[in-house]
Amino acid sequence: MAGGRNTASAAAGRGPVTISFAGYNRAWAAWIASRLERHGVQVSMQRWDVVPGASIEEGLRDLLLSDGQVLVVLSEWYFRLGPRDPDEWNSALREVVPPNSDRFAAVCVTAAALPSAAASLGAADLWGLGAVEAERRVLTRLGITPPRASSSDTLSSSRNPRYPLEQPSVWGGVPRRNTRFTGREELLYGLHQQLTGAEPGAGVATLHGLSGVGKTHIATEYVYRFGPEYDVVWWVRASERGTLREKLAGLAPALGLVTGREYGERLRAVRDALRRGDPYPRWLVVLDGADQPEEIHDLVPTGPGHVLITSQNREWGEHNSALIEVPVYDxxxxxxxxxxxxxxxxxxxxxxxxxxxxxxxxxxxxxxxxxxxxxxxxxxxxxxxxxxxxxxxxxxxxxxxxMTYFTAFSILLNRLREDKPEAVDLLRLCVFFAPGPIPIRLLRDLPIRDVPEQLAGLMDDPLLWNSAISKLAQWSVIQSDPPENDTDESAGSTEVIQMHRLVYQAVRADMPQEEQSLYSRVVRKLLAAADPGRPNDTRLWPRYAEIVPHLEASRALESTNPDIQLTVLNCLRYLNLSGEYRAAQRIAATAAEHWPRLLEPSHPRLWDLAHHQANSMRATGDYTTTEAIDRRAYEQLSTDRGEGDLLALRAGGGLAADLRALGRYGEALALSGQVRDGYAELVGAQDSRTLVAQNNIGLTHRLLGHYADAMRIDQETMEALRDLLRDRHNWTLSSENSFAHDLRLLGRYKDATSVQERNAEIHRTVLGADNPQTLRAEHNLALCYQRGGDRPQAAELLARLLERCDRVLGDSEPLSIRVAATLSTFEREHGDLDRARELGEFVLAHYRRQFGDGHPYTAGVLANHGLLLRAAGERQQSHIEVEDALGTMTRAVGENHPWTLGCALNVAAARNFSGDPESAVELSRVTADKAAAALGKEHPLTLSSRIALATDLRNLRKRQEGDKIEEEALEALSRTLGAQHPHTVAARSRSRPYWDFEPFSS
Structure with missing residues (x-):
């Protein structure tokens, strides 16, 4: 034995060993660890788990962060995690292993082919060997001299893991191992921890879940993965009491128990032997398919070993078993x-x-x-x-x-029908809601008089209702989440139930057509009863969020019931206001397939549907389609009902919005004025519809470059909405955002920032951080920061804002494009030129596809791209693009529009840089004069034009005139923006001013 002690001492001096293994091969890892620890080696076990998307190379390098050697247990399972291509494995192994060959060692426990580069690990082959030879090869691979074998050395302690190729002393009924078993790693190890950490006599755990979720396969994998820790593994089909008694009694001869012939006597002997742990204290009994705990719970063995139960029935929790829910796969x-x-x-x-x-x-x-x-x-x-x-x-x-999963679900439904028919009635009601969470409140809101006879008793009796819910949860058919402590009454109860989508299919397939019609009609009435009727009220949006997912499943979109049709329209209104434009489009499109054959051609609800459908499409930038929809509606309604009709006015407002988006601002202004006047005559000047129409007039003036007129209209509208609604109403907030926008465009940056900071904060509180209206408010705030000179605030807000817009709306939605355009100009001036160019070219390509080259937005972002090229040193192409932008913008909005003047400012600089100072001076002078006339003598664009003119004059050696103009402009900049504002500082340092185009919300 002295040799063994010397070997242990030498091994201890070598440092620790980390065993890296796939979960499938845990038995090998545990056995190797016990052998190394027996020889004095400090061991840690680390399960290998490289998730999809993670780098194999990084995972291998992470293994080297541990002290000492890394011993890899190789099998095909080690390389299956992911799953990954062999080439990826070969590349990672070649990159990491050879430079660290002194740190890596390996053993191979499979006969299967492995990636070719695994040879670099120099694995010792253990497959098919006996325990003594396998142990010798492990020690040799790690450089530990094996001791001379003796009888005491080769005997395993009763507490040590068994050699994986040797079965426990008693083994019976265990299914074959599933060679396609996947995942469930955390669940398996949690189950092992639950059983091994239990007090003696309390080691009972139940895997419970829906039929077909994989409970039996998990139990089988547990047996093979952890079986070497047991001396007895006995698997019993436990669906019936008689079968369970017989199979447990069959363990008697395997344990060597001497009993009589009757299996009742053998059963008593087995239970007594297991309880005493004699002859084996380390035992595992698996009761598979034990779905009737009330019939068999008294037969569950007790003692120092473990019992693993699989069941659909969570009632095992009432019989001293730990419950471990098996969910569907990730x-x-x-x-x-x-x-x-x-x-x-x-x-x-x-x-x-x-x-x-x-x-x-x-x-x-x-x-x-x-x-x-x-x-x-x-x-x-x-x-x-x-x-x-x-x-x-x-x-x-x-x-x-x-049996197929269809058959398994049919058996389950039959069992429920016999045991608790009310539970099946509840299931049939639930399957006409959408898969996913179903708020209990929706199920209980319908007055009893509207419920068919077979459901009346269930919905009128709380005890019967709760009993049905409990029965379905007990059998894992539904998941029932208890209500949270929620003080928001508008949301109602948050208690929900949900079931798997395949259960939906099984229940529906089990229902005759007449019952499907009956139950779906009840669900539609439930949804209509749950409609609070005020989709404009943000406090009620949680209720609409509960209703919307179930419109299609309940066939509400095909209903002829006016109340249900009204609920559909209210949900569409909610979806558009909350920014769920794609969902609104899908629901509106489905309803539009059915309603024309359910309603008269001139029915107002058809026009309501068209209005909401156009709103959702406009919000995602499909302006050509919405212009056609709204024009048809406006012309037909005006003809049939008169231009002063409320429906015609609403259609006119939609058409004006389309015209604004398409760059036809003059037409939009004329039509918006007609709509506002029509509303004022019909419902009064202070009605919310009139004020919204007035807000659209202000917006159109802003697009036309009439910033002072826009501000006057927007301020008047904002104050009227505050009086009519409230400060925190979403329409009021939108109007306040418009007012701040006007202030910013007029160069009143401090005032704009003060208004918009408060506005954005209230938006976040009232509508939520990810509502599109909130995102628009934050975009305006970022521009206020940028124009006001607070570049750090602008940079932080813009970067986060683009990510949120892309996530919430998608990268091609109108707001996302506007934010990308803003961030591009900001990055060009203050950040990453490559990022600026990437964003700028994306925006330019988008507007060209959407609007063509003649739209003012295309011209504006072309001007921005010209500035990008100038910053990148491509001055010739830059000059071409800014000249093109000026020509297009002039044709689109006129020569006196601020956008045209901004383009002219950029062109004057390009002409100066290209050696044409005379033309630059002429253009700068005209631009400055027009800006003063359109915007005022002290507007930032006017002063920038004056600074540019001064530069151009000096280039023509008209220094005296240039210096005088520059001095006056600098004094005005200091007075209006402040001496330390970036515009003022840049002008003082004689940096050439430029103009960035900003696409507006239309």
């Missing part, structure tokens, strides 16, 4: 599993299949198997699934579960 797990089951499917196809099947393991297995054996295109098959087509006959069932 999406990454689903994709990895599908690609192992059906190798012909790529990542995208596997992801679509997982989405269609709600990540349910059994459904994934059977459908992926069917797809792998078929030549049908994946998209075509998934479309069949989404339509609820009958694919059951083609499903690929496994040997250990020889």
């Amino acid at each position: 999406r990454d797990e689903s994709v990895a599993f599908v690609r192992r089951r059906a190798p012909r499917m790529d990542y995208a196809d596997a992801d679509k299949l997982a989405e269609a099947l709600g990540d349910l393991a059994l459904a994934l297995d059977q459908n992926a198997g069917a797809l792998n054996d078929s030549n049908m295109p994946v998209d075509e098959y998934i479309e069949l699934l989404r339509r609820g087509a009958d694919v059951e006959s083609g499903l690929k069932v496994a040997a250990d579960f020889q």
